[in-house]
Amino acid sequence: MSQGMHLSNTETIPGKLITASYGLVQGSTVRAKNAFKDFGAGLKNIVGGELKAYTELLQESRNEALQRMMMDAQARGANAIVNVRFATSSVSGGAAELFAYGTAVTVQ
Amino acid sequence: MPTLVSWFFGNLHQGRIIDQLAHEEKALNDSGAGHPLNNLSKPSQTRDIESSTLVMSSISVGPSWWQMMIGGWKNFFGGEIKSFDKMLLYGRHKVLHDMRVQALDQGFDEIINLRVDTSMITKTSGSNDKTAAYEFIAYGTAIRYVRS
Numbered sequence: 001m002s003q004g005m006h007l008s009n010t011e012t013i014p015g016k017l018i019t020a021s022y023g024l025v026q027g028s029t030v031r032a033k034n035a036f037k038d039f040g041a042g043l044k045n046i047v048g049g050e051l052k053a054y055t056e057l058l059q060e061s062r063n064e065a066l067q068r069m070m071m072d073a074q075a076r077g078a079n080a081i082v083n084v085r086f087a088t089s090s091v092s093g094g095a096a097e098l099f100a101y102g103t104a105v106t107v108q
Numbered sequence: 109m110p111t112l113v114s115w116f117f118g119n120l121h122q123g124r125i126i127d128q129l130a131h132e133e134k135a136l137n138d139s140g141a142g143h144p145l146n147n148l149s150k151p152s153q154t155r156d157i158e159s160s161t162l163v164m165s166s167i168s169v170g171p172s173w174w175q176m177m178i179g180g181w182k183n184f185f186g187g188e189i190k191s192f193d194k195m196l197l198y199g200r201h202k203v204l205h206d207m208r209v210q211a212l213d214q215g216f217d218e219i220i221n222l223r224v225d226t227s228m229i230t231k232t233s234g235s236n237d238k239t240a241a242y243e244f245i246a247y248g249t250a251i252r253y254v255r256s
Contacts, residue, residue, distance in 0.1 A: 048171045062166065090229045
C-alpha cells in the first residue's frame with residue numbers, strides 16, 4: 001500500500017507488535033458515475049451480469065476512501081491501520097458513498 | 109418486447125459468464141492449486157511472517173429486466189426468488205475466485221479474516237427506475253510466511 005503504511009483487517013498486523021494506538025481513523029467518498037456510462041449500465045441491466053461501469057466506479061471510490069483514511073492516520077503519526085472495515089451505501093441519483101474505517105496504531 | 113429481448117439475451121449472456129466462471133474454477137482446482145482463503149482471525153501457522161497486506165476484490169452485478177420483473181411478482185407470493193439468486197451467486201463466487209487467484213499469483217501463503225459484504229446500489233432518478241446493482245466486496249489480510 002502507498003505511503004508505506006501497513007493495513008490489515010485483523011486486530012493486529014500479523015507478525016508485528018502494536019506499541020501505540022491513536023484511535024479511529026476514517027475516509028469516505030461520494031462519487032457519481034458520468035451520465036453516459038450510467039446510461040450504459042442501465043442498458044446493461046437489460047441482460048444483467050457484471051456491470052463493469054459500477055465495478056470500476058466503486059473500486060476507484062474505495063481506493064480514494066482508503067487513501068483518505070491513510071492520510072488521517074499519517075497525520076496522527078501512525079504507521080499502520082488495523083481492523084479496517086468497509087461500508088458501501090447508495091446515495092440517490094446513481095451515486096455511492098464508500099466508507100473505510102479502522103484503528104490507527106504504531107507497530108514495530 | 110424489451111422484456112423478451114431481456115429474457116432471451118439475459119439467459120444467454122448470464123449462462124455464458126456462469127459457465128466461464130465454473131470452467132475457470134474447475135481448471136484451478138484440477139491444477140492442484142491450494143485453498144488459501146480462510147476466515148480465521150489469526151494466521152493459521154506459528155511460523156515467522158515476512159509480510160502482510162490488506163487485499164480486496166469487488167464486483168457489481170445486476171439482474172436483467174426480465175429477472176427483476178419475475179422478482180417483483182415473486183415478492184408478491186413470497187418464497188425463494190430464484191431469478192435473483194443466479195446473478196447474486198455468480199457475483200459472490202466471482203469475487204472469491206478472484207481473491208483466490210490474486211493470492212496464488214502474488215505468492216501469498218494465505219488470506220485470513222476474509223469478509224464478504226453485499227450492498228445494493230440503485231439509481232433513483234424518478235419513477236420507472238430499471239437499474240439495480242449489487243456490489244460484493246471481499247477483503248482480507250494476505251500473509252507471506254518466511255521461507256525456511
